[in-house]
Every structure is written in structure tokens, then in C-alpha cells.
Amino acid sequence: MMYLKAFLVGGLICLIAQVILDNTKLSPGHVLSGLTVAGGLLGGLGLYDKLIEFAGAGASVPIASFGNALVKGALQELNQNGLVGVLTGMFEVTSTGIAAAIVFAFLTAVTFNPKS
Amino acid sequence: MRLEQPPVIVGAAAVAGPVEAQGPLGHEFDQTYPDLTIGQTSFEKAERQMMIDACNLALKRAGIEEKPPAVDYFLAGDLLNQLITASFSGLEVGVPMYGLYGACSTFSEALAIGAKLIDGGFADRVLCAVSSHNGAAERQYRYPTEYGSQKKPYAQHTVTGAGAVVLAAGGEGPRITYCTTGKVVDFGIADPFNQGAAMAPAAVDTIEAHLKDTGRSVDYYDLIVTGDLASFGYKMAVRLAAERNLTLGQNYRDCGVMVYDLSRQNVNAGGSGCASSAIVTCGHLLKEMARGRLRRLLVVSTGSLFSPTSFQQGESIPTIAHAVALEA
């Protein structure tokens, strides 16, 4: 059941992004940044986590969940350490994704050459 | 501008990459390459090698064998920042040089300036060369090669290749009789993926100016070609010209459409880049003139004079087109 929900919600988010890309002059960079901000704002309202509970990977895999994770980290530390926690907490939850991306991008770049 | 003593094209050569070799004019190019790096360590170095190869072949055709070659000037341009392809090629060619930047209009710009140097008595022989390279252009102007983006249907594919021409005061071959220098034209198109539409007004403007200058009609020419408007830009040019009472009909074609098979090859609207007009002219059209199938040709290379910076700052794309008349 979760698989079906993941498929539908994930597909829907991608569909919305595709429609925006095809009907405006916005670049992929614009749309992905917008999705990240949206994920962050919904995370601030506590809504994005509910979406993750509902659709699993359908909500946690799209880039919007990155915005949500950053906000969650900031809010967690805010609760514990006050305002300075907003800065210290941000990357706690998200560091895995960024670290993995940097490491694999580096290793792949060193190994392979661009083709055509 | 009419040339009093029209210089002669005594040698020309076109070299092209794999995608162009598989296109409809593939067999017309003097040399083709199997991939984009041709054994070099970067796309930029490969483009340099292509320009040098084109120059050497053109010089050989003109019967100029010595090194450094017996030409008075080397006029060259390309699309890369600071004209590194032209400059490093100039180092190899070893004669006095002027680097030119007209974006994709550099081919006819080089021919025009070379022709004027000879007509004005400043030179007896001039070597003109331009090049472009798909890999090098994409990484500078647009996205990295392996980036997963979707291209819009009106986007173009930068032609990989180089064209070189040797002009001389005397000799056998087609002559450059008229040059019409373009003005910068900007009709407000700001989408760097839609260069054809941005350049069409410049092409129309220059063709109009040329016909007015020379008193000729469109039908005077067996063929008028624009450099790289591609299929969408071509349509816009025809329509815009019609609005201005100029009929661009059966004798009007675009090199960006001629160099690829749009139905079979994955090139969206067609070719772009300095090499678009250069390899079609040097590889195919000049040979058609030699075969007697073309006698009066107007080459109108078109260029988009923008940069990633100007685009990101919200500017539209200023464009230019230069026309040279080649007559057998």
C-alpha cells in the first residue's frame, strides 16, 4: 500500500514540476529551488512530516524533503538551545545526503569522462 | 560595399565532427572525426586541432606549402571565451593575425574583412578560419554535457567543425564581389535557447540592406543562405521578411538546416555555431560552385552577441548578420 502511495505522491510532485517547466521560461534550477523552499515552508508548519508519514519515499525522495530536513534540524536545535540553534542544527539531519553527493560526485568525476 | 578588384577564393576546406559526418553533407567535408575529443585531453584542444587541420587543408588546396605559409594575414574567430581556439591556432599558423568575434557570424565577417584587406591593397593573400565545437560551447554557454535536462524543440545543436578559406588578389576560383556589414539588431528575444528567433531580424535587416545597396533583387542569386537560424528561425525570417515586402522563397535556405537531417538526428531545430555556415559553405557550396551548379551565392552568417552574464542580468539578445556575395 505504501508503495502505491509513494508512486502516486512522488509522481504527482514530479508532474507539477514538469508542467511548470514546460509552460514557463523557468529553468530547472528555479523549479528545484522553489520546491526546496516549499518543502521548507511546509516543514515549518509541520505539514511535510505528515506527508512523509502518509507517502513514505514519495515525499522523502523529492528534493523538497531536503528543505524540510533543513528546517527540522533548525527547529530541533532552536527548541534545545534557543535562537543560535537555528544555525547549529540545520545540517544535522541533512548532512548524509550532501556528504554522499560530494563524495560520489568526486569519485565519479575522477573515474569517468563526459561523453557527448 | 562593392569591391573594386574582387578577391578570389583560391583554396577552402571544411572539417567536421561525428554528428555532422552522419548528416546529409557528410561526404562533402574534407575531413571528419570519429568523436569529439580526437585524442586530445579536452574539447577545447580538440577544437583547436580542427581549426589547424582546416587551415592546413585550405592552404594545401591553394598551393601554399611552406611553413609559415605565404599569407599576409590570418583572420580567425570562434565561440570560446577570449578566442582561445583562434589565438592558439594563430600561434601554430605563425603569420600576423587579427582575432575576430562575431559569435556565429564570424565566418562571413572574416571573409568580408579579408576581402577588404586585399581590395584595399593591404594584402595579397589572407587566410580566414572559424570553428565551433559542441562540447566546448555547451560547457561554456549552457549546461555540462552529462546534465539531465530536456531541450526545447526550438533549441539548436552547436556544430562541431572548422572552415578555412584562402583569399588572394588573383587566381582561379569564385570571387567575393560585395560585402554588406551588418548592424547590431535586437528585437527583444531573451531566451538563449531560442537563438534562431533572436537572429532572424538581423538576417532580414542585412539582406534588405544588401539588396538595396547593390540594387539587386532576391532572384539575382541562385542561393541565399543564412548561417544558423535553424528550422524555427528560418520560418521567422521568412515571415518577418514577408511583412517587410521581401519574398524569401525557393532560393533561400539555412545552413543550420542543411548540415543535419532533422528527422533522423537528435538535433532539435538544427545546427548553430560559427562552423555551421563555415563547413556548409567551404565543404559543400564552394564545391557546388566549382561543379557549375551555383554561380551567385550570398552567404549571410548570423550571430547572437550575448553572454551568460548578460542573460543572467536580464538582457535580451542583440544579434548581427554579415553578408558576402560569392560569384563564379
Next chain:
Amino acid sequence: MTIREGTSQPTQRSLYKQMVARSEPAPPKLRNAVMAFVSGGLVCTLGEGITDFWERVLRISHKQAADPTVVTLVFLASLLTGLGYFDKLARHAGAGLAVPVTGFANAMTASAMEFKREGLVFGIGGRMFQLAGAVIVYGVVTAFAVGIATGIARLVR
């Protein structure tokens, strides 16, 4: 109104722009939308499957398995980019591959690969974040704004 010689330059320009906008060939919107939906859905479903896999193999909770899932997806996207297949797939899948974290990994890997010729420091190191940087910047700025706003809202209450 058509563009006729003799009308003012600005009018000609705006009429030309309108003509271009009307005539621009459109991408196959319906096909792109369907492909994005299906491929995006498949990537997320794959993500769900990978989460289940790690949950069982590493004996951790479903929530904890999210981290290794992201690493797995990033690895796969990076590898496909290196092998030259990602851009071919993305041409058809569009947002379906760009929106999930696979798109982020592809952007970083493609940039790093492209600028390899400029060396380890200036090229791979300096240019890796060229495309993906905006996502990180705006994610962080949003988190900062939301965090500060929440903090102030609490103080005020």
C-alpha cells in the same frame, strides 16, 4: 496587427516578439507530463523499496533507513551520470529524474565531470556546486528564516 515596414521600431519589436511567442513549437506537454509522473513515481517507489531493504538488512527502524536510502539513490544517480546514461534517461523522464534527489546528485556529478579538465582544485573542486548550489543556498536561507520566525514567535507569546 502585422509588422509592416514604416511602423516604429518598438512596435515592430513587440509585434515580432508576439509572432515568435505564438509560433514557438511547444514541447510535447502531455507526453512529458505523463513521463514525468510515471518516472518520478517509479523513482520514489524504488526509494521505498530501498528503505525497506535497509530496514531489514541493517535492523533499523523505517525512519532511520531514510539516510542509507538517500545515499543509495545518490550513488546510483552518480554512477549513471558517470556512465553517460543519466542524461539519455532524463531526456525522456524530465522532472521525473530531476526532482528526486537523483537530480541533485546528477547536477553535482555532471558539473564535477565536465570541469575535470581544469584540474582537481579549480575544476572538480571549484565547479561541483555550480548547478546544485542554488538548492542548498535557498534551502538553508529558508530554514534560517523559518527558524528565526518561529523563535521570535515563541518569545513574543
